[in-house]
């Protein structure tokens with residue numbers, strides 16, 4: 001097993017461990033290790049427990065909330081855990097360090113199915129996506145990572161190994177007893193947790209114990225291996241970008257698609273607002289610009305099982321577009337690979353343009369970074385939430401765009417401050433946006449997790465007693481708070 005000790009050695013020889021996609025600076029640690037199998041991980045963690053060395057777990061480092069960045073102690077990286085194999089039951093056993101790209105490539109070569117979680121950044125690791133319960137565009141139909149995890153191997157403090165399968169250990173009356181963990185109690189909650197939620201531990205009456213570890217952001221142990229389920233690959237996938245010419249048509253179209261039934265099987269329902277359209281026009285890249293009259297953009301992905309099903313879907317989509325005054329003629333996309341690629345590139349063009357704009361501002365003021373919200377609300381309040389987010393950013397006269405997973409009531413508002421004064425305004429805007437999501441019954445984080453950057457938002461969503469209840473669970477599993 002490769003390992004490095006000494007603060008300077010780590011920063012000289014493996015500086016990549018000290019940076020992720022969160023823009024957080026100042027990460028440091030005294031040691032780092034890259035176990036190649038579960039036994040090596042157990043040995044290293046046992047030694048850390050013995051010496052009291054705190055542990056931060058690191059995966060593909062694509063996280064946006066800084067959860068993988070150490071503040072001292074040691075980093076244990078999953079990146080050398082690369083075993084991957086097809087099991088007899090058709091599931092995949094994958095080491096935590098296998099990337100989503102590697103997993104997809106293995107699955108397409110060796111099976112007829114596909115792995116639905118698609119958190120955009122394909123260098124994300126299996127362990128990291130489980131630890132954050134990552135979602136993505138297709139979670140509208142396929143749910144988040146949680147739904148696809150059947151088993152986990154997790155190394156706990158003192159090198160104890162927890163091997164856990166879905167369906168084996170359930171909470172009853174908010175209590176679950178496990179031979180390795182002892183007895184865990186879920187705290188009573190003031191309200192139901194929102195359906196798409198990555199803030200705090202997953203806590204539901206009657207839940208499966210495995211779900212406590214999914215989304216626990218590296219605070220309950222080191223995931224070394226996962227058993228993952230696959231979905232059958234549909235015959236056709238259709239990607240469309242529709243460009244309504246006013247906000248009313250957009251919301252009408254959104255509503256029709258949200259409630260559409262078979263034959264229409266919608267996999268993803270995403271949006272870009274008018275600020276995104278204007279921003280793309282003023283930052284042109286290699287792609288064609290959105291149509292001149294486009295005010296909003298609705299990106300949808302649907303799937304079909306046969307030629308007849310495809311035909312039915314295309315006719316139904318045409319009818320829905322016409323009924324909501326959105327022209328099928330100006331829509332882009334289709335089911336051919338080149339058409340689907342065009343939509344994928346268009347989707348990526350926005351965050352790329354935002355990042356480019358931030359880099360430009362950073363040249364004048366090095367401390368500048370992007371601020372992104374990750375809140376979600378129930379679908380019945382989504383339009384209201386969108387309007388609230390927008391007015392919070394407009395009140396502060398910040399440059400911003402709003403896009404995201406409209407089908408899940410989940411948007412990312414990106415504020416692009418240009419100077420230190422706007423940095424402070426953006427920070428307060430993000431907090432107000434998070435508080436608004438909670439006030440509307442939603443979550444402060446639907447997919448990125450709280451990490452170090454947004455840990456403070458936990459208090460916006462949970463009471464002191466609920467947070468204490470989470471700490472008690474953590475203390476039972478990790479008495480010295482070795483992890484995270």
Ligand SMILES: Cc1cc2nc3c(=O)[nH]c(=O)nc-3n(C[C@H](O)[C@H](O)[C@H](O)COP(=O)(O)OP(=O)(O)OC[C@H]3O[C@@H](n4cnc5c(N)ncnc54)[C@H](O)[C@@H]3O)c2cc1C
Nearest residue numbers: 059060061062063067125127128129131134135218223447
């Ligand atoms: C351009 C871009 C687009 C993105 N789009 C999406 C999106 O659509 N949906 C989405 O959900 N996310 C998205 N993300 C965020 C990110 O890709 C996900 O959070 C991803 O799941 C992180 O995986 P990782 O392997 O990079 O984890 P890391 O960043 O390394 O770590 C993330 C967290 O997981 C913990 N962790 C990592 N590995 C393990 C392990 N083996 N055991 C226990 N804990 C572990 C870490 O301690 C940390 O708390 C995006 C990021 C970028 C940069």
